[in-house]
Amino acid sequence: MAKTYAFRAIVIVYLGLLVAWPVSLVAKATFANGFDALATALSDPSVVFALKLTVIVAVQAVILNTIFGVGISLLLVRYEFRGKRLLSSLLDLPLSVSPIVVGLALVLVYGGRGDWFGPGLEANGIQIIFATPGIVLATAFVALPLVIREVVPVLTELGTDEEQAAMSLGASPVQTFRRITLPAIKWAVVYGVVLTLARSLGEFGAVKIVSGNFEGKTQTATLLVEQKYQDFQQPTAYATAFLLALVSVACIVVVSFLRPDHSSSKAQSKGLS
Amino acid sequence: MTTTAPPVAAAPEAAATGLPARRRAGRRAAPGSTRLTPTAGVGLGVALIWFSALALLPLIAVLVETSTGGWPVFWSTITNAQTAAALRLTITQALGVTAVNIVMGTLIAWVLVRDRFPGKRALEVLIDIPFALPTIVAGLVLLTLYGPNSPLGVNVANTRAAVFLAFLFVTLPFVVRTVQPVLAELDKSVEEAAASLGASPFTTFRRIILPALTPAIAAGAALSFARGISEYGSLVLLSGNLPMRTEVTSVRILSYLENGDQAAAAAVASVLLVVSLLVIVALDVLQRRVVRRG
Secondary structure, eight states: OHHHHHHHHHHHHIIIIIIHHHHHHHHHHHHHTTTTTHHHTOHHHHHHHHHHHHHHHHHHHHHHHHHHHHHHHHHHHEOOOHHHHHHHTTTTTTSSHHHHHHHHHHHHHHTTTSSSSSSHHHHOOOTTTTSSHHHHHHHHHHHHHHHHHHHHHHHHHHSHHHHHHHHTTTTOOHIIIIIHHHHHHHHHHHHHHHHHHHHHHHOOOHHHHHHHOOTTOOOOOOHHHHHHEEEEETHHHHHHHHHHHHHHHHHHHHHHHOOOOOOHHHHHHHHHH | OOGGSSSSSOOOOOTTTOOHHHHHHHOOOOOTTTEEOOOHHHHHHHHHHIIIIIIIHHHHHHHHHHHHHHHHHHHHHSSSHHHHHHHHHHHHHHHHHHHHHHHHHHHHHHHHHHHHOEEEEEEHHHHHHHHHHHHHHHHHHHHHHSSSOOTTOOOTTHHHHHHHHHHHHHHHHHHHHHHHHHHHSOOOHHHHHHHHOOOOOHHHIIIIIIIHHHHHHHHHHHHHHHHHHHHOOGGGGTTTOOOOTTHHHHHHHHHHHHHOOOHHHHHHHHHHHHHHHHHHHHHHHHHHHHHHOO
């Protein structure tokens, strides 16, 4: 028993020092002078612009990744095709590739000075790098696997019995998806969307490269935090960081409390028996 | 609302970082999976075009850019004293952090699965925070507690310890979230049998529990290492990016890029990219072992 308490204490202290205490300080620093820091930040046009841009980019990335994620999950689970295992592995690549490499990769292919699509696109008036589309691409890239990781296990557990029953009773594929499949994977999609949103609002490295970091043009909220901190406008940096932290922690709390607590309830019932 | 909830979420708390979920379920020959219909084929084509445009072609472009520079450029870039120092620092710190995560991550997973106490739910949330918190904010909050104005009196800013600390923060969830679901599914009766046959708690852990957890721990360690070597955002404010001392690989790539040397940036990026690919391959192999154990 003594060991149980010792383990518990070690874990609590470790997580306290590494996560809870540091993260709580962002709120403390923001509200050190009441609401002054937040008020100053929110009256700064560059902050307002950065927050707006961040939200616009995140919403677009979430929409793209949700459509792609649900579609590719259905294909991976319901169909057999060559190269499926390779595709499934490659879809996880964004989780382990450095954001800086992501940024460089997009600049090489879509940058006006590159050898790939950039010059052609720019000749037709389509600017991707150093503009909003590039930021959306970078954000969608880094958050790509999140919806897929939530939806695939649920689709697999679901099986196809109900879908086949619906089809045999004359439902069209669209009806079957809308009435049978979608309700069953609804919550997995919701978790995926919330996690994608959290990741999208916070991307920094990849966005720094593809956006060019022009204040009031392509500067997102995370880039602004860096700049304001280095320009000695620390209250504004803390206030913006606080807003970002608030949304990301809220996303985690929402997912953590909505999600059925399967493994630990099972473990608990085993413990009781 | 609750009636329409999915019947099972295969890896419950494995937020986005938890790796086994998809693989474990997805690799099983899914019942009722069929050959592609024409509609599904079109869908797959569209999805592949988007995935290629977004991710595959850009990553291939990095390798192409490196190969057009040729071997001499690649070799002289990565053996450049400053770049080599950055690579060495990044790899040693990531290895050290991964070692800590193997021990602490397994311990945290153990406490979350086997222990029960008020506030455990809050710890679950804390584990996922490093995953969702923007990295620049992570660097800022670590600097607040462990920087020049530290309320603890500990100042690691602009030292190698800062790199270690930042890596430790951003890689926290990986081992915990891969080990947790496997540990939760372990059959306790085997442990009880071992104990009743006279095995000490340590022997039971070493002979019964640890072998079952090893593939999951290895998978978490691989992810943690990959995340560590690729980290950038949390170091910007914290480590000072001092050449030869606290400068990591990502920062090196960025400074090559800012100086307009795309070939050198791509060369260093290729090194990171190859490590990422190796990790993906290792995970694929490990996941199959997790399935077999499960």
